[in-house]
Amino acid sequence: xxxxxxxxxxxxxxxxxxxxxxxxxxxxxxxxxxxxxxxxxxxxxxxxxxxxxxxxxxxxxxxxxxxxxxxxxxxxxxxxxxxxxxxxxxxxxxxxxxxxxxxxxxxxxxxxxxxxxxxxxxxxxxxxxxxxxxxxxxxxxxxxxxxxxxxxxxxxxxxxxxxxxxxxxxxxxxxxxxxxxxxxxxxxxxxxxxxxxxxxxxxxxxxxxxxxxxxxxxxxxxxxxxxxxxxxxxxxxxxxxxxxxxxxxxxxxxxxxxxxxxxxxxxxxxxxxxxxxxxxxxxxxxxxxxxxxxxxxxxxxxxxxxxxxxxxxxxxxxxxxxxxxxxxxxxxxxxxxxxxxxxxxxxxxxxxxxxxxxxxxxxxxxxxxxxxxxxxxxxxxxxxxxxxxxxxxxxxxxxxxxxxxxxxxxxxxxxxxxxxxxxxxxxxxxxxxxxxxxxxxxxxxxxxxxxxxxxxxxxxxxxxxxxxxxxxxxxxxxxxxxxxxxxxxxxxxxxxxxxxxxxxxxxxxxxxxxxxxxxxxxxxxxxxxxxxxxxxxxxx
Numbered sequence: 327x328x329x330x331x332x333x334x335x336x337x338x339x340x341x342x343x344x345x346x347x348x349x350x351x352x353x354x355x356x357x358x359x360x361x362x363x364x365x366x367x368x369x370x371x372x373x374x375x376x377x378x379x380x381x382x383x384x385x386x387x388x389x390x391x392x393x394x395x396x397x398x399x400x401x402x403x404x405x406x407x408x409x410x411x412x413x414x415x416x417x418x419x420x421x422x423x424x425x426x427x428x429x430x431x432x433x434x435x436x437x438x439x440x441x442x443x444x445x446x447x448x449x450x451x452x453x454x455x456x457x458x459x460x461x462x463x464x465x466x467x468x469x470x471x472x473x474x475x476x477x478x479x480x481x482x483x484x485x486x487x488x489x490x491x492x493x494x495x496x497x498x499x500x501x502x503x504x505x506x507x508x509x510x511x512x513x514x515x516x517x518x519x520x521x522x523x524x525x526x527x528x529x530x531x532x533x534x535x536x537x538x539x540x541x542x543x544x545x546x547x548x549x550x551x552x553x554x555x556x557x558x559x560x561x562x563x564x565x566x567x568x569x570x571x572x573x574x575x576x577x578x579x580x581x582x583x584x585x586x587x588x589x590x591x592x593x594x595x596x597x598x599x600x601x602x603x604x605x606x607x608x609x610x611x612x613x614x615x616x617x618x619x620x621x622x623x624x625x626x627x628x629x630x631x632x633x634x635x636x637x638x639x640x641x642x643x644x645x646x647x648x649x650x651x652x653x654x655x656x657x658x659x660x661x662x663x664x665x666x667x668x669x670x671x672x673x674x675x676x677x678x679x680x681x682x683x684x685x686x687x688x689x690x691x692x693x694x695x696x697x698x699x700x701x702x703x704x705x706x707x708x709x710x711x712x713x714x715x716x717x718x719x720x721x722x723x724x725x726x727x728x729x730x731x732x733x734x735x736x737x738x739x740x741x742x743x744x745x746x747x748x749x750x751x752x753x754x755x756x757x758x759x760x761x762x763x764x765x766x767x768x769x770x771x772x773x774x775x776x777x778x779x780x781x782x783x784x785x786x787x788x789x790x791x792x793x794x795x796x797x798x799x800x801x802x803x804x805x806x807x808x809x810x811x812x813x814x815x816x817x818x819x820x821x822x823x824x825x826x827x828x829x830x831x832x833x834x835x836x837x838x839x840x841x842x843x844x845x846x847x848x849x850x851x852x853x854x855x856x857x858x859x860x861x862x863x864x865x866x
Contacts, residue, residue: 329605330595335612338412338591339580344383345390347445349405351437352386354448358433362482363425366475368619375476378616381422384411384590388559391437391446402552403437406588410528410560410576413592414613415642416620419561423458423524424472426559430522431456431495431505432486436555451555454503457520459544460527461535466507469526473505508544510536518547523558529565531572533806534830541572564593564641568653568809577647593645600629600636613645654811654822654836655790663793664800670695670702675856676734677849678704679841680727680741680750681834685709685717691726692804692838694846696737696855699789701798701839704730708832724749731757731767737849740771740841769848771841773821780819782844787820789843796843807835 347353356377363375370376377385390405397403413419429435434448441447458466458473474490477483483490487498496504508515523544531537548556562573580589594609606629607622614620625643628634640648649656670676675696682689691704705726710716730736739757741750754768761767773779789796798804810831811822822840824833849855 329597329602329608333595333612335592335594335615336590337593338589340383340387340588340590344386349393349446350386350390351435351446351448352389354434354446355389355429356382356385358448359425359429362432362480362485363428363476364478364480366421366424366472371475372479375421375425377422377425378418378618380592380615380617381418384422385426387588387590389435400553402557402586403555404557404586406586407552407557408576408584408587409557409590410562410573410580410588411590412562412564412573412577412645414620414645415563417614417617418619420468420472420526421476423469423526423561424476427456427458427469427473427505427522427524428476428482430454431503432482435522451503451521453521455518455520455522456505457508457518457523457544458505459508459523459525459540461510461531461537461540463507463509463511465527465530466509469524470507508540510540515540516543516547519550519556520544520547521551521554521556523548525558525560525572528560528562528573528576529569529571532569532831534832537572564645564647566637566641566649566653567647567657568649570657570806570809591645596646597629597644600639609644613643650812652812652814653809654787654813655808657805657809659790660798660805660808663790663797665700665797666800668698668700670700670734670799672733674734675737675849675854676730677737677842677845678727678730678739679838679843679845680739680746681837681841682723682742682744682746683709683718683834684745688807688832688834689718689723690807690835690838691723691730692835692842693730693734694839694842696846696849699796699843699846701796701804701842703801703804703835706803706835711830720749727753728756731760736767737854738845738852739768740845740848741768742773742837742841743770744772765854769845771844773837776816776818776821780816780821782840783820783822785847786840786843804835804839807833808839811836 360374365371365373365375388409391403392405411419431454432450434450436449436451438447438449458469460466477488477490489496489498494504494506531541544558548558560576565571565573567574580587592613592615594613597605597609600606603626606626610622610625614622628643629639637648637650640646676693677696679692686709688706688708690706692701693704694701705723707718743750750768750770757767758764811833812825813820813822824831
């Protein structure tokens with residue numbers, strides 16, 4: 327069986343056991359939940375909500391308090407001001423989120439003092455603003471439905487005088503306070519003063535859909551009142567490490583040992599052979615823990631289902647971080663090629679690659695040094711998603727290309743001429759005239775010629791995998807474009823493209839890098855590397 331023995335499913339930093347009742351509001355909160363929160367769905371729908379042992383431990387530690395003598399002025403009272411819960415699809419994250427939203431809206435979730443025995447006394451938030459956040463309002467619908475289901479016909483509806491609407495939950499008598507959904511398109515996202523924010527499915531929060539912006543704004547908003555206990559909680563499935571999601575950023579923060587971050591993660595051990603039923607079942611049982619409702623036996627078949635790519639199975643069911651199988655170059659492989667020493671200098675011999683658009687996507691010029699294959703980004707323009715009339719500034723593209731030719735010894739330029747035939751033609755004439763030997767410098771390299779393009783992509787990819795004759799200066803935009811790229815097969819070989827036709831993830835700098843690297847190979851083969859040009863006597 328390809329499954330490691332003595333595997334510990336808890337791969338986060340959730341402490342063992344439970345905190346002492348003096349050190350957590352969670353015990354009082356759980357008692358309150360038994361009265362006021364109902365199970366929203368399933369065979370126990372309408373009965374008092376009963377969290378599993380894992381969910382109970384999570385709540386106890388999420389509401390753990392700092393020792394009183396360690397809480398400085400202006401700081402959060404929580405032991406963990408930042409919380410992230412990473413679990414498999416169907417583990418029960420959404421009902422738990424619904425319960426947390428209700429707790430933060432109505433429950434005794436703030437420290438109001440201590441009794442004679444030193445036990446913490448929880449009180450409700452005075453002016454609760456609970457936000458359910460996602461990159462689109464549609465993504466908040468499941469959590470909102472669960473909240474309504476957990477409150478409908480609950481004693482809380484009458485006890486607290488609730489108005490349970492489709493979009494918001496608030497008080498009937500007009501008292502301030504509400505539960506509301508927010509997204510990147512929400513007006514007033516900047517400037518609100520939330521007391522609690524649920525960031526759901528943060529593996530979908532990426533730069534191209536505004537997820538990074540939403541997370542940053544929400545964090546700033548919550549930080550305004552952190553002293554009173556305001557904070558964000560994230561939930562996520564295992565992320566694709568090529569996407570630079572908010573979930574990935576949080577995980578990398580956990581790996582860096584960021585203090586005050588509770589990262590609760592349970593995952594199955596890696597399984598080498600997905601046809602090994604016993605190993606797959608063991609991994610699924612580890613990942614789902616005590617979620618008794620999860621159809622673990624039925625999920626085993628997903629491991630070999632042709633409609634479920636292996637990367638999807640690992641991420642969503644085993645909760646293992648895995649890049650999609652069709653990603654061209656993964657983030658960590660690319661990062662391993664970064665070389666910050668020996669920077670590109672004016673006068674270096676280089677080759678250039680150009681890939682452009684006009685009114686969508688991006689336009690990029692990438693350079694590569696001949697002697698060591700070091701890639702660097704010369705110029706990048708990306709579509710402004712907020713401006714429907716946006717188009718590439720061709721003057722800036724032309725200027726960037728000409729400045730590169732002035733600054734470096736450019737030996738070859740490979741260009742995708744699509745939409746840019748006129749400017750590429752002008753470059754060809756101008757740069758040939760500038761060359762002291764009158765050589766051709768600019769060459770068209772249409773990606774539509776699949777055989778040549780597939781060969782260029784294969785050479786680039788092989789160099790990356792072997793870490794041989796290629797490196798880069800660590801530019802984040804180039805890295806993003808490289809890791810956004812996916813592959814597809816044609817009769818002539820493997821080509822690269824966006825993940826879908828309408829994807830907002832840009833890859834043009836990746837294509838420019840391939841063209842630059844191919845131009846470097848041409849220049850070296852043509853004998854242009856370190857060519858000493860003879861001085862010519864000029865007469866006037």
